[in-house]
Structures are given as structure tokens and as C-alpha cells.
Amino acid sequence: MLITATLDQVREIEPGIFVGKTEIENLRQFGKSPSSAGKMTIIGVHGLKFEPSRSALSFSLGSATLFNLGAGPDYVIITLDDPLEKSNTSTTPAPRVAAESQPIVAGTQEHRVGDAAFLAACKEEHLPADMCSLGELFIEGIREFSSDQLHEGQARKWVSKPKNFVAITIQNRNKQFCVHVKQSAELKRDQGPLDIRDDRPGYARFWLNSVDQLDAALKAAKASYDQ
Secondary structure, eight states, X not given: OOOEEEEOSOEEEETTEEEEEOOHHHHHTTOOOSOOOSSOXXXXXXXXXXXXXXXXXXXXXXXXXXXXXXXXXXXXXXXSSOTTSGGGBOSXXXXXXXXXXXXXXXXXXXXXXXHHHHHHHHHHTTOOHHHHXXXXXXXXXXXXXXXXXXXXXXXXXXXXXXXXXXXXXXXXXXXXXXXXXXXXXXXXXXXXXXXXXXXXXXXXXXXXXXXXXXXXXXXXXXXXXXX
């Protein structure tokens, strides 16, 4: 299941074009914008779902692209799919984003916080779409047992706080993630498809670049969390 964001009090002004208002801090979490002109924020989204009865718009965080970050609370969301396709609207209630996954965390562009900010950074670093989706699945799996927040650090490294049980480095050159976890007997016993190496004292690292590694990576993160 992918991380899903839901926006309320949204109006559809034209087929596939939606407007609404939210805190400017929320809009910043969709990533670094190539433009900051005017007051209106403009976001493009694939695979969105609009519920007219609830005035609610839902979409995967990883599918959003920030085109312009305005100075005010108003935003425009434009579907990047065919707005006439039925797949882009739904009368079935869409899943609401979990409290720990909401991109509603104030912060600067230099030191961003939250899952949405991490996923936006993956796209900013030009990771392929399949790697961005893999990163989203990995974070969603971690949210099954942890409500820690991802904090942006140095050299594209994101650290889970306050428990500090996992860190994820976006490796844009090799188009993969380097994951840092705490050493454990379980980690050494069941490596599966992971290439696990010693890291700084008490920690290990491995590389995540295939969906076939996802289950093993989540087990390693859970073992680190349980210590």
C-alpha cells in the first residue's frame, strides 16, 4: 500500500483542475520547486481521485510534482492523466494518510522533515520512477511499526528520529538507497538478498535497489527498531 495524501475542501473548476487552500508549510513538503513566482502553488499529480460528495482529493505522495511554490495558501492541482478517464475519479472513500505520515511539518528547504519531503527529494535527485516507488513502499512498511519522522541531514541522508533506528541515503549516482540500521543477531542470521556490511560501531548498512529486497529490508529495519 502506497502512502496516500488527502486534501479536503477542494473544488473542481474544470475537468482535471482543482483548487483549494492549506498551510504554506504543507505545500513546501511536496519538494523543492523550480519556481517561486506569485502567490499560487501549482502541483501536478498522476492517478488522483476526487470525491465530489466530500470535496476531497486523494493521491499517492510519490505521484506529485511541485511546479511552482507560491507565497500564499492557495494551490492548484492539475491531473497529469486524461481527466476524462473514469480511473481518475471515484465514489469509494480513499484511504486517509496516517497521522505519522502527514506532510504537515514545518521546516526549511535545507532541513526538511517528513515522508513527503523524503519522497520529493528522491525525485529531485532524479531517481528512476521505480526507485521512487520502492522508496515509498519501504517507508510505508516502516510506518506499520514506527511513527518516527524522517529528518533531512547531510549528503542526502535522512535519519529516523527520535529513535534513530534507520537512516536512508539517496544515492543519485548509482540510482539506489543505502540503508543504515543497528547491528543485531537477527540481522546477521537472516540476510536474505541483502548485501550487509559493517558500518560505524554498532551499525550496519545495505543497499536497496530492487523490490525483491523489500521484505528483507523491512525485517532489518524492524529488528533495528526492536533493539
